[in-house]
Amino acid sequence: MTAVVFNNGQWGAEKKNHVDFYANRFIGVNLDRQPSWAAVAKAMGAEGVRVEKTSDVGPALRDAAQAQREGRTTVLEVMVTRELGDPFRRDALSLPVRHLAKYKATAAK
Secondary structure, three states: OEEEEEEOOEOHHHHHHHHHHOOOOOOOOEOOOOOOHHHHHHHOOOEEEEEOOHHHHHHHHHHHHHHHHOOOOEEEEEEOOOOOOOOOOOOOOOOOOOOOHHHHHHHOO
């Protein structure tokens, strides 16, 4: 098995909600003190590779695929930028829209 962890050092989607809905006040979304997930993988008996450069992604994936063919598990920890994209759900902090008649009555209460 090969697992890829895209590590941007934050909960980016949640942070984007904080930026958009709470005037740039955010708490608990920066993950500056997290462990190296590649090191955690190694500690658990798997291969662990930290990828810091774009040019290293292809070779790391090829090595992981070879390890997988040999029955070894690899965790690739790919370091990515902290650029904030859109949240996964734009409606995350909105009231739900009731589409079924049986639920519309309870929403009015």
